[in-house]
Amino acid sequence: MSLQSLQSLLLATFHLLTANYFLLPSPPPLPTNPMKHIIIIGGSFAGISTAHRILKQASKTTAAPFKITLVSRDTHFYWNIAAPRAVMPGQFEDEKLFLPIAEGFKGYPAVRVEVVVGEAVGVDVEGKELEVCVDGAGVGEKRMLRYDFLIVGTGSSSREGMPFKSLGSTEGTREALRGLQERVKGAETIVVLGAGPTGVEIAGELSGEYGAAKKIYLFSRAAAVLEGRPASVSQTALKQLQKLNVDVRVSTSIETITDLPDGRQELTTSKGEKVVADLCIPTYGVQPNSSYVPAQFLDANGFIKVDEYLAVRNADGVFAIGDVSDAEPPQFWFVDKQSLHMAKNMVLTLSGKTPVPYKVSTTGMMGVQIGKKGGTGHFGSFKLPGWLVAMLRKSLFVENLARTVDGSML
Known part of the structure; x- marks a missing residue:
């Protein structure tokens, strides 16, 4: 064996015996945080605002x-705050009341947010899955969406099919509103x-717009208008309505409604009086949109029980959150407050931090427009000046529609 061959053999043996001493240990695998899927149900104030707030704060x-x-029955956001005026024809163009929801989320990366037009029809809380009917009508193609967190903000509906809130689809709400306008x-x-x-x-709104051209009645089984509000607010509302020639009947319920051959209706009151009307507009009460939620999570009135x-x-x-929960009365002020808190807590949870409890409001508040120049309201026991309410609610905030849909006002 030549000297050169011997050197090569010794060198190869050295490397073989000492190789492990010169190898660096493999680094441990980097921890991975799995993608968290947040499903928000509801295409109105609670759902839209909460989605925008989480997206903005988390970034x-x-x-x-x-x-x-975001799962919504409606393709468009409905600015129902303006509904009391919108029942009259010619007050608002469609784009002042309805705007596409999906357009409002185009400013975010597609990997961050998706808008699904469909109706929630079931929740599997054990399997963490939401069943959605993608045609929004409760029949047809179903999709199962798995979630890590589910935020329910489906709001409430007006009774008797009145379009004061969404009726289940944008087209259905538009058609009902136009039909009511024609009847008015x-x-x-x-x-x-x-x-x-x-x-x-x-x-x-009706009396302020039409004056003596139409006879307007307001019936209530309660002893006062705006029952449950400070007495001074109730009295002010009554005086302003009477000044507009609204015929207000309190402590009076409707016992029967009879359809007449000419299309009108005859109402018999609890006091035995009969009133013939061309149109009846029921405004009493709301019902939570919670039919898809298992019964054990609902209270006796259908509101979702929360801690x-x-x-x-x-x-x-x-x-x-919002009208569908039992946390607070169904009112915009409380919806916005809950949305703000929900977004904050969700971002804390995503960051591995401890969420904070929500403080239920103990201060009642309200503002109502009475005609285009009047109004009343209160904050706690403090009565708000009528001129202030009328000034603040003059436009019924329709200028905020676009900024609500795209989140720019949050």
């Missing part, structure tokens, strides 16, 4: 991967049933 405070899927236009005698905020605003974190009791990862 600034956490690197945790997540995706939001042709009616000479209109009876508004219920003297809560919606009834008071509608009666005031101090707005979490649905005994349903892991599920939350409910």
Whole structure:
């Protein structure tokens, strides 16, 4: 064997015996945070605002991967705050009341948010899946969407199919609103049933617009208009309605409604009086949109039971906000407050931090427009000046529609 061959053999043997001493240890695998899927149900104030708030806040405070899927029965956001005036023809163009929801989320990366037009028809809280009918009509193609967190913000509906809130689809709501406008236009005698905020605003809008050309009644089984509000507010509302020539009947319920051959209706009151109306507009009460939620999570009136974190009791990862929950009365002020808190807590959770409890408001507040120049309201026990309410609600905030849909006002 040559000297050169011997050197090569010794060198190869050396490397073989000492190779492990010179190899660096493999680094441990990097931890991975799985993508969290947040499903938000509801295409109105609660759902839209919460989605925007999470997207905006999370981009600034956490690197945790997540995706939001917004499920909405409606293709368009409906600015129902203006509904009491919109029942009259010619008050608003469609684009002042309805705007496409999906357009409002185009400013975010597609990996972050998806808008699904469909109706929630079932929730499997054990399997963490939401069943969605993608045609929005409760029949047809079904999709099962798996979630890590589910935020329910499906709101409430007006009774008797009135278009004061969404009726289940944008087209259905538009058609109902246009139909009501035509009936208002042709009616000479209109009876508004219920003297809560919606009834008071509608009666005031009708009388303020048509004056003596139409006879407007306002019936309430309660002892006062705006019952449950400070007495001074109720009295002011009554005086303003009477000044507009609204015929207000309190402590009076409707016992029977009889359809007449000419298309009108005859109403018999609890006091034995008969009133013939061309149009009746019921405004009393709302019902929560919770039919798809298992019964054990609902109270006796159909509202979803939540705890101090707005979490649905005994349903892991599920939350409910706005009109559909039992946290606070169905009112815009409370919806916005809950949305703000829900977004904050969701971002804390995504960041691995502890969420904070929600503080239920103990201060009642309300503002109602009565005609285009009047109004009343209160904050707690403090009565708001009528001129201030009328000035603030003059446009019924329709200028905020676009900024609500695209999140720019949040």
